[in-house]
Structure formats: C-alpha cells, structure tokens
Amino acid sequence: MSGAAFETIASLVRTRAGIVLGADKAYMLDTRLGGLMRELSLASLDALAAKLRAPGSERLAAAVTEALTTNESFFFRDGKPFEHLKRVLPRIAAARGPAQKLRIFSAACSTGQEAYSIAMVAEQLGLLPRLEVLGTDLSQEVVRRAREGVYSQFEVQRGLPVQMLVKHFKQEAGQWRVSPALRAGVRFETGNLLADLRHLGNFDVIFCRNVLIYFDAPTKSRVLSALADRLAPDGVLYLGGAETVLGLTERFTIIEGERGVYAPVVRMAAAG
Amino acid sequence: MLDxxxxxxxxxxxxxxxxxxxxxxxxxxxxxxxxxxxxxxxAALPKLVLLDWNMPVMDGITFLRHARKEFGPDEPQIMLCTTESDFSRIVTALESGAQEYIMKPFDDEILAGKLEVLGLLPDEAA
Known part of the structure; x- marks a missing residue:
C-alpha cells in the first residue's frame, strides 16, 4: 500500500468517525477491509483508495468507516461498572419521581451487549419498567444486530453468568434471543458521537467505554463536553478502565475509590 | 493456591x-x-470442578448429584463444560447444583469470563 492510499483511508476515518489511525495500524487495513475489497473486486488498498477519491464515493466511504470501526463487545464487560451501577441506580431512581424514566446512554453500543447488560441489572433491582436505555453506534450493521438481540453460543458465554442466560434468553436454532421484557427497555439508533447529541435528550447515566481511546485529544475533549451537557447533575459517567478525563475536561471528576467512574462537576449558576 | x-x-x-x-x-x-x-x-476437595457431561462409568450429572449430597451445596464449585447445549440440559444442571455452565467449544476468554463470574479470578485492577 502506498503512503497516499494510507493517508486517504486514515483521513476518511478521522473525518467521519474521529478515529486516529496511526501508521502502526496500517497492518489492520488489509484484514478489516479484505471482505469489502473482495466484494468490489478491488485488487489492492491502492485501488480502494483511488475509488474513495473519485466522485460519488459516499456509500463506499460509509462502508470503509464501518469496517474500520472496532465492534468488540461482550456482556458485563469488565464487571465493575455494572456492580457500581447496581449500587447507584436505586439512589438515582429514588431521587426521581416514581413515574419518571431512568435514561441510560450506551455510547458506541456495538452489537448491544452493554445495553442489555444494563437492562439485566435494572431487572435485578426491580427497575426494568422504568428503564430506557438508548444505544447508538456509527455502524448500521451492528445497530441492526443490536436491535435483533440474537447472539451466538460464543457471544452469550463471554461474561454472561449462566443464570442470566437462562433467565433472559430463549434458545432458537442454536442462537440465543434476548427476552421481549429486556428488549422493551432498550432502544438502538445509528448515530455519530461527533455529531450534535442534543436531540438524544438528557441521561441519568452514560456508558462511554473504550471509545475515547480511538480519538485524538481535542476530539476526546469535545465528546466529553457534549456528554457532560447530556448528563444529569447527580448522574454517573462510565469510561473504560484505561481511559481518563484528566487534562481533557474539567466537567467531570473521578469518584474516589472507583476506576473509570466519573461524576459531573456541577457548575454554580452565575450570580446576578 | 486455587485448585x-x-x-x-x-x-x-x-x-x-x-x-x-x-x-x-x-x-x-x-x-x-x-x-x-x-x-x-x-481425597481432597478442590475449589472448582470443571465437569464434562457425557462420560463412561459415571456421567457428569450423576457425579454432580452425588457431590452435592456428599459435600453440600456450595463446595466445590462445579462448572459443567460440555457439548450439551440444549436449554433444558442447562436448567437440569443448575437445578442439580451446578454454579456455572460452559458449552463446548470454548476458549480461554470464555473460561476466564466464567472464572470471573465465580469469583475465582484474581482482581487485576487491585
């Protein structure tokens, strides 16, 4: 692959998804884009890049971005945020009116495992009827899969306790389908975290884990600020264990004793 | 050391x-x-038993029922690891006293996830 081809593809995913693709990641382009290239009978990444530079390449650009978006996900990933949620959600629920929905945002939701894990926690707490989880992702394909709520035998074994499997899933021809009760509390949409998020409304809890790692510092700051705008003053933000807000924003503060758990810094109203 | x-x-x-x-x-x-x-x-009660279902002499579910009767409901922790993947089989194993269930084939990641569920993985964050 020529340097120009790499630059074309890297600049595309940077503009569309905010993802910074360093030269050390060039090796992954072949793997990730191989299927797409075969589908289009393109012999090389140079040929793909040339097609992307040609006019009328909007659909191809979307497909390339989608193929390069990391979609790894599993149920109850990293465990601890869900244990924390189990402790914090009753407090938030009590602070709201009994009829008020508990709105949780699963940012870059991938195939939906995080959103459904949140719903399982709410069910344990008896709060499922009040739950409204919104999952968004850049990729239409993963959003379609998330909505469908059907997982392979491999997927339902990655992190999901077997009691939860038996309780919340139905077996269908070797696959496992999420129960209608859980699905009723969860909704998925395609969406870009770099776009205006105001139309999503406000949230009591935001999960944005292992997403910021793909962005450069200014983009991280921008996304964190947009999330702060959407989070309730007594809400909680969960980031990935390897992510931080330090040096990126002053609108969140880490919750002592926790890793990757942040509270919004409530700004005083201007005097006058 | 966990065994x-x-x-x-x-x-x-x-x-x-x-x-x-x-x-x-x-x-x-x-x-x-x-x-x-x-x-x-x-001879010595292990912390965990990773248990196949279909075996000669005595199958896994028979072992499970014997073990629960003889050693009690909690120890050892027993995790089925079997090609039996039918919903009703999983329910049978849980009702017979298994704590976890792996459907073969499995890999290291699945096993690690299940060990974490059972509280048998050291806390990497600590």
Missing amino acids: CLVVDDSRTVRRAARRMLEARGFAVREAEDGQQALDACR
Whole structure:
C-alpha cells in the first residue's frame, strides 16, 4: 500500500468517525477491509483508495468507516461498572419521581451487549419498567444486530453468568434471543458521537467505554463536553478502565475509590 | 493456591483445560469420569470442578448429584463444560447444583469470563 492510499483511508476515518489511525495500524487495513475489497473486486488498498477519491464515493466511504470501526463487545464487560451501577441506580431512581424514566446512554453500543447488560441489572433491582436505555453506534450493521438481540453460543458465554442466560434468553436454532421484557427497555439508533447529541435528550447515566481511546485529544475533549451537557447533575459517567478525563475536561471528576467512574462537576449558576 | 479438578474422558480436552487453568495460577488435577472425580474429591476437595457431561462409568450429572449430597451445596464449585447445549440440559444442571455452565467449544476468554463470574479470578485492577 502506498503512503497516499494510507493517508486517504486514515483521513476518511478521522473525518467521519474521529478515529486516529496511526501508521502502526496500517497492518489492520488489509484484514478489516479484505471482505469489502473482495466484494468490489478491488485488487489492492491502492485501488480502494483511488475509488474513495473519485466522485460519488459516499456509500463506499460509509462502508470503509464501518469496517474500520472496532465492534468488540461482550456482556458485563469488565464487571465493575455494572456492580457500581447496581449500587447507584436505586439512589438515582429514588431521587426521581416514581413515574419518571431512568435514561441510560450506551455510547458506541456495538452489537448491544452493554445495553442489555444494563437492562439485566435494572431487572435485578426491580427497575426494568422504568428503564430506557438508548444505544447508538456509527455502524448500521451492528445497530441492526443490536436491535435483533440474537447472539451466538460464543457471544452469550463471554461474561454472561449462566443464570442470566437462562433467565433472559430463549434458545432458537442454536442462537440465543434476548427476552421481549429486556428488549422493551432498550432502544438502538445509528448515530455519530461527533455529531450534535442534543436531540438524544438528557441521561441519568452514560456508558462511554473504550471509545475515547480511538480519538485524538481535542476530539476526546469535545465528546466529553457534549456528554457532560447530556448528563444529569447527580448522574454517573462510565469510561473504560484505561481511559481518563484528566487534562481533557474539567466537567467531570473521578469518584474516589472507583476506576473509570466519573461524576459531573456541577457548575454554580452565575450570580446576578 | 486455587485448585481445579478437570473431569473429562477426552485427554485432549483435559490437556487444553489444564493449560488454560495453569496459566491462571490454578493447580490442576484430572479425572476421566465421574467415579474417578468422586474419589479425587473424597481425597481432597478442590475449589472448582470443571465437569464434562457425557462420560463412561459415571456421567457428569450423576457425579454432580452425588457431590452435592456428599459435600453440600456450595463446595466445590462445579462448572459443567460440555457439548450439551440444549436449554433444558442447562436448567437440569443448575437445578442439580451446578454454579456455572460452559458449552463446548470454548476458549480461554470464555473460561476466564466464567472464572470471573465465580469469583475465582484474581482482581487485576487491585
């Protein structure tokens, strides 16, 4: 692959998804884009890049971005945020009116495992009827899969306790389908975290884990600020264990004793 | 040190499971069927039993019922690891006292996730 081809593809995913693709990641382009290239009978990444530079390449650009978006996900990933949620959600629920929905945002939701894990926690707490989880992702394909709520035998074994499997899933021809009760509390949409998020409304809890790692510092700051705008003053933000807000924003503060758990810094109203 | 008894009539599966468990710091013993597993438990009760379902001499579910009667409901922790993947089989195993269930084929990531669910993985964050 020529340097120009790499630059074309890297600049595309940077503009569309905010993802910074360093030269050390060039090796992954072949793997990730191989299927797409075969589908289009393109012999090389140079040929793909040339097609992307040609006019009328909007659909191809979307497909390339989608193929390069990391979609790894599993149920109850990293465990601890869900244990924390189990402790914090009753407090938030009590602070709201009994009829008020508990709105949780699963940012870059991938195939939906995080959103459904949140719903399982709410069910344990008896709060499922009040739950409204919104999952968004850049990729239409993963959003379609998330909505469908059907997982392979491999997927339902990655992190999901077997009691939860038996309780919340139905077996269908070797696959496992999420129960209608859980699905009723969860909704998925395609969406870009770099776009205006105001139309999503406000949230009591935001999960944005292992997403910021793909962005450069200014983009991280921008996304964190947009999330702060959407989070309730007594809400909680969960980031990935390897992510931080330090040096990126002053609108969140880490919750002592926790890793990757942040509270919004409530700004005083201007005097006058 | 945490110890695990791997019960499977396939030598290949026992070796693969042993490798994955030892890499996570477990001391591993092996048994080829339910009867051997019962004898091993009587000699020294392990923390965890990784248990195949279909085996000669004594199958996994029979071992499970014997073990719960003889050693009680909590110890050892028993995790089925079997090609039996039907919903009703999983329910039977849970009702018979299994704590977890792996449907074969499995890999290190699945095993690690299940060990975490059982509280048998060291806390990497600590």
